[in-house]
Amino acid sequence: MAEAKSITKADLKRIDSIIADYREQRWALIPLLHKLQEALGYIPPEAIPRIARGLGLFPSQVQGVITFYTQFYTTPRGKNVVRVCRGTACHVRGGKTILKLVKQNLGVEEGETTPDFEYTLETVACIGVCALAPNMVINTTTYGQLNPKKVARLFSGKD
Numbered sequence: 001m002a003e004a005k006s007i008t009k010a011d012l013k014r015i016d017s018i019i020a021d022y023r024e025q026r027w028a029l030i031p032l033l034h035k036l037q038e039a040l041g042y043i044p045p046e047a048i049p050r051i052a053r054g055l056g057l058f059p060s061q062v063q064g065v066i067t068f069y070t071q072f073y074t075t076p077r078g079k080n081v082v083r084v085c086r087g088t089a090c091h092v093r094g095g096k097t098i099l100k101l102v103k104q105n106l107g108v109e110e111g112e113t114t115p116d117f118e119y120t121l122e123t124v125a126c127i128g129v130c131a132l133a134p135n136m137v138i139n140t141t142t143y144g145q146l147n148p149k150k151v152a153r154l155f156s157g158k159d
């Protein structure tokens with residue numbers, strides 16, 4: 001699993017300049033969080049008191065919104081996000097094995113990121129292409145009718 005990345009001075013400067021665009025605009029908390037996440041890939045905990053100060057909120061209010069919305073991440077994620085389907089159709093067609101193989105290939109468990117921040121592994125309830133089960137999505141590309149060979153091929157250039 002990836003170690004927590006420490007935040008740099010440049011990151012803090014970037015954070016402050018994004019917050020400056022929304023100064024005192026309490027309504028703008030969600031758009032601001034999206035913008036920060038777009039810029040840094042996640043919302044570092046160090047940003048929370050700065051956001052609160054900038055918008056005139058309590059840090060607990062900022063934290064509450066981040067926790068409530070699952071699309072916000074407080075830890076760095078990999079450049080590539082791999083989502084293996086654990087829905088019923090995929091499960092009955094070997095999805096469990098696919099997930100096991102992906103874990104082996106990446107060397108991480110569900111919800112973890114590789115130490116080089118190349119990959120984050122997640123599972124999803126259904127990708128919506130059950131006819132092609134078992135499936136997974138890497139970033140925005142869907143890979144269907146997976147088997148051990150296909151999985152090996154997809155991650156072969158990984159190291």
Ligand code: FES
Pocket residue numbers: 085086087088089090091125126127128129130131133134135
């Ligand atoms: S169950 Fe996997 S795509 Fe629907």
